[in-house]
Amino acid sequence: MTGTVHHRYATVQGRQLFYREAGPADAPVLVLLHGFPTSSFMFRTLLPELAGRYRVIAPDHLGFGYSDAPPADEFxxxxxxxxxxxxxxxxxxxxxxxxxxxxxxxxxIGWRLALADPSAITAIITQNGNGYDAGFVPDFWQTVWDYQREQTPETEAGIRAALTLEMVKWQYVTGVADESVVSPDTWHQDFALLSRPGNDAVQLALFRDYATNPPLYPALHEYLRRTRPPVLAVWGKNDEIFGPDGARAFADDVPDAEIHLLDGGHFLLESAGAEVAELIRDFLGRHGSA
Structure with a gap:
C-alpha cells in the first residue's frame, strides 16, 4: 500500500529542520534516520511503501539535505x-x-535516543547501522581512525577523499551486483550538498566526533539485553564500510533478533528496496504497534 509523502520544515532550537512524512497522524510511528553523506532522500521510495500502516517520519540531520547547515564555527x-x-x-x-x-x-543518533529514553523505543530496524566493534571494516575505517587520532595535513587529506564525487558514488555502487539499478541522482545530489561552501568543515567535525560512538556500545548492549526490544537487522552483506558481522552481532544481546543479509551494499534500499520494505512490514506487523 502506498501513500502521499509530505515535505515539511520545523524549527527546533532556532534551526530549521526539514523532514519527510507520510501516513496517518494517529498511526504507530516509525522514525527513519539517515546516514552519511545522504539525507532523507534515501527513504524517498520507502516512505510511501510503509505509509498505509504507519506514520513515517524521516528528518534531515542538521548540515545535511534541506535542513539548516550553519557553519562549523557557529555550531x-x-x-x-x-x-x-x-x-x-x-x-x-x-x-x-x-x-x-x-x-x-x-x-x-538512534542509540543515543534509546539510551536517553528506553521506554520510547518500540522496535529497532538497523540497515547497515552499526552498534558493535565487529561491524567496522578496517580497510575503510583506518583513514577515519588516523584522522581522529591526529589532525595533520596528511590525515585530513585522506579523510577529504570521502567528500569527493568518486567516493560518494563508491558508497552507492560498491557491493551491488547490477550497478545500473542505482540512480546517479543519488550520488550527484549528495555530492552537490556536500560541496556547499563550508560543508566540508561540518563533515570533518562529524568524522572527528565519530570517535565518541564506539565507547557507547557497552551501554547500548546492556540496554538491548535489559529491555529486549524487537530487532530487525537487514544488511547489505557486501557493504565495505559496515560488514555483515555487525548485523550478526545483534543476536549476541537480543537472541531472537531477526537478521537478514541481503545481496547489496551500504545503501541497500537502492537495489533491494522492495525486499526491505516487505521485511519491515512483516516485522512490525508481528510485533504489534510500531
Whole structure:
C-alpha cells in the first residue's frame, strides 16, 4: 500500500529542520534516520511503501539535505547535538513512542535516543547501522581512525577523499551486483550538498566526533539485553564500510533478533528496496504497534 509523502520544515532550537512524512497522524510511528553523506532522500521510495500502516517520519540531520547547515564555527557538530535536535523535532511533532530505522550516522543518533529514553523505543530496524566493534571494516575505517587520532595535513587529506564525487558514488555502487539499478541522482545530489561552501568543515567535525560512538556500545548492549526490544537487522552483506558481522552481532544481546543479509551494499534500499520494505512490514506487523 502506498501513500502521499509530505515535505515539511520545523524549527527546533532556532534551526530549521526539514523532514519527510507520510501516513496517518494517529498511526504507530516509525522514525527513519539517515546516514552519511545522504539525507532523507534515501527513504524517498520507502516512505510511501510503509505509509498505509504507519506514520513515517524521516528528518534531515542538521548540515545535511534541506535542513539548516550553519557553519562549523557557529555550531558544534557532534552526534550528541544532532540527537538533541532529533529529540526536539519529535517533541515538536508530538511523538513520544516510536520505532527507529537506523543507517550509518543514523545509528549513533538512534542509540543515543534509546539510551536517553528506553521506554520510547518500540522496535529497532538497523540497515547497515552499526552498534558493535565487529561491524567496522578496517580497510575503510583506518583513514577515519588516523584522522581522529591526529589532525595533520596528511590525515585530513585522506579523510577529504570521502567528500569527493568518486567516493560518494563508491558508497552507492560498491557491493551491488547490477550497478545500473542505482540512480546517479543519488550520488550527484549528495555530492552537490556536500560541496556547499563550508560543508566540508561540518563533515570533518562529524568524522572527528565519530570517535565518541564506539565507547557507547557497552551501554547500548546492556540496554538491548535489559529491555529486549524487537530487532530487525537487514544488511547489505557486501557493504565495505559496515560488514555483515555487525548485523550478526545483534543476536549476541537480543537472541531472537531477526537478521537478514541481503545481496547489496551500504545503501541497500537502492537495489533491494522492495525486499526491505516487505521485511519491515512483516516485522512490525508481528510485533504489534510500531
Amino acid at each position: 558544534d557538530y557532534t552526534f550528541d547535538a544532532l540527537t538533541d535536535l532529533t529529540a526536539g523535532l519529535l517533541r515538536e511533532l508530538g511523538v513520544s513512542r516510536y520505532a527507529i530505522y537506523v543507517q550509518d550516522y543514523g545509528a549513533p
